[in-house]
Amino acid sequence: MSDLFASAGLEKEAPRPLADRLRPAKLSDVVGQDHLLGVGAPLRRMLDGGRLSSLILWGPPGVGKTTIARLLAVDAKLEFEQISAIFSGVADLRKVFERAKARRAAGKGTLLFVDEIHRFNKAQQDGFLPHVEAGVITLVGATTENPSFELNAALLSRAQVYTLKRLDDDAIEKLLKRAEAEEGRDLPLTDEAREVLRNMADGDGRFSLNLAEEVFAEPVGRTPIEPKELASIIQRRAPIYDKGQESHYNLASALQKSIRGSDVDAALYWAARMLVGGEDPRFILRRLVVIASEDIGNADPQALPLAIAAKDSFEFLGQPEGEIAIGQLVAYLGSAPKSNRSHIAFKQAKAVARETGSLAPPPHAMNAPTKLMKSLGYSEGYVYDHNTEDGFxxxxxxxxxxxxxxxxxxxxxxxxxEIAKRLEYWERKRRDKD
Structure with missing residues (x-):
């Protein structure tokens, strides 16, 4: 790990986060993933057999995807290259492939670790294929999203998918004990508070160590922290949003309910929280498009076109300018009149459609483009509305x-x-016709 800090211009003595100091130095140190790394497990068998094929590591944040990839490179004696699909483009990939080809010519292999690989588009994902097939790189991709939906079939056919689990209570406890050994003292927690801390980690090893670091920042020799005080400490200091965890959905729910409740300022706050926390703006925009139909509906028919325009504006402008359209849209939707009646009506229509099965339309509702269809009564009785005196x-x-x-x-x-008035008009006209 010291090489990493040297390459970043940092000395060995430079302050380092607890989670980084405790990063495993060998695969056997990785906790919570024995189903992949234990004796007889798939990745262990692969390494023991002297081979390492391309693979995708799928799992939530903080379970060791990056660490496992780095240690696989060590065990397989491959040069480790790491890029992020969020920050890298075609030019970066081209440089990586050139370096890998040069190493291969010198008899050295390359393990290319691609973090957030699902963020690459189809063309970029396809760009890996010839280099994987030619053996220039061994690809290890990491994703928090379901590979079946986010990765190309061609790429999936050339890489095995391994699922990493959320860390259980025992695995989190092992990390806390390692943290205590590293710090040379116990966490100042009661047994109940220690259990609360493990629960707050929610299966994320990195987050559990971040929480532990906050607790270690309390004065040495203080009385053990109780659960209530722990919650106050963590709420004051810990990260407030992780787009890969439950808060991703909690904040999205808070955004929609704030708009539905016409609380514009709260809606702006939750949208800002999501953006500041690193949420993909496209996820927010997709949710806002849904809200425009589901919660605003025909009470303000301009809501949906404005939502689509905001989405297009973001795609055209990118960040940070594209976020202006998100703010405009949130303010508009929050202040707009609300109606979910069209949404409810369509749900009811679908329920009745399932119950009634395959009933045929009335003859006058069907076209008769052939003589046979006309002889069977198709189109019989149809009256062209525009040819009637009142257009109905x-x-x-x-x-x-x-x-x-x-x-x-x-x-x-x-x-x-206004729509209600129109419906009343057509119903009255229909009764008159009957």
Missing amino acids: AGLNYFPPDMSREKFYEPTQFGFDK
């Missing part, structure tokens, strides 16, 4: 064997009120 023929378009249903009942808020 009043025909029933439900299946003949099904009674009419009423799904859509707009609210009296915003433009929904």
Whole structure:
């Protein structure tokens, strides 16, 4: 690890986070992943057999993906190269491949570790294939997302997927004991507070060590910390958002409910929390597009076009300028009148559609492009609405064997009120025609 700090311009004595100081030096030190690294486990068998194929490490944050990749390179005697799909582009990849080719010519192999590999687009993922097939690199990709949905089939066919587990209580406790050995003292926690800390880590080893480091920052010799005080310490100091953990969904929920509750300032706050925490702005925009239809609906028909425009603006501008459109959209949606009636109506229509099965449309609702279809009664009785005096023929378009249903009942808020007037007009006209 000292080489890493030297390459970064840091001395060995430079302050280093506890999680970095405790990074495993060999695979047997990795906790919580015995199903992959234990005796007889897949990765261990592969290394014992003197080979290492390309692979994808899939798992939540803080379970050792980067560490395992680095140690695999050590055991397989391969040069370790690391890039992040978030910060690297085509030029960076080209340089990596050139260095790998030069090493191969000198008889040395390369393990290329790609963090967040799912962030690369299809063309970039395809770019790895010829180098993997030619043996120029052994690819190890890390992802927190389901590879089945995020990675190309061609890439998946050339790399085995290994799933890393969230660290259980015993694994987190092992890390805490290592932290205490490193610091030369016990964590000043009661047994109950220690259990709370393990639970707060939520299976994330790196996060558990960050929490431990915050506790070690308390004055030496103080009385053991109780659970209530621990919560106060952690809330004051610990990271508040991790896009790969539960808070990812909690904050997204808080954003949507704030908009639904017309609390504009709270909605802006939660959107900002997500962005500041490193959330992918596209995830936020997708959620806002959903909100525009689900929660605003036809109470303000401009909400959905504005949401799509904000998405397009971000794609065109990128960061940070593209975030301006996100703020504008959140403020608009939060202040807009709300209606979920179209959303409810469509859900009800789908439920009835499942119940009624394959009922045919009425004859007048079907086209008759052939003589046979016309002889079977297709299109019979159809009246072209535009040819009627008032532009409304009043025909029933439900299946003949099904009674009419009423799904859509707009609210009296915003433009929904105008739509309600229109529906009342058409219903009155239909009754008159009948």
